[in-house]
Amino acid sequence: MPLNYHDQIHLLKDILADHQIDCCGSVSEYEQLERVIKSLMVNSEIDQNVKSVLQDIYTYSQAGINSSNVNEHVQAHQGQFTNWIDSIDQYS
Template sequence: MPLEYKHQVGLLRDILSEHEQDCCGTVAECEQVERLIKSLMVHTNLDSNLKPILQDIYDYSQSGRNSSELDNHILQHKNELTQWVSDIDQFS
């Protein structure tokens, strides 16, 4: 059963928040983030200011999925993760 929009946003926020706090993650989480963003981008009620943020998160996730040092990749993006979580809170 597909997740509703607000649940997708909540799940995305939770994964990013965990990456931010723990400075570690899994390839599966990166793949989940990519799927969530693809799904969110097709919503007609998506705030246009959120689209570039979602694209940045998607790029981060793709780079992380392909990184040989995922935890280091997450650590290098800690400031962005903090900002993205804040942005999601603002738009949701």
């Protein structure tokens, strides 16, 4: 069963919140972020401001997949998680 827009937004925020709280992540979580973001980016109802944030998160997830230490990658982005989540809440 495919996820609807609200489910996708919720999943995206949950993964980001988990990374922020746990200070760690996994390649499979980065891959899940990429899949959800790709799906959201083609949604014509998405606010352009959200698309900009999604692009930033997509870049974060790509770098995480290719990182030699995924947990250090998460820790290096601690300052951005709250901004990303707040921006998504504001525009979605």
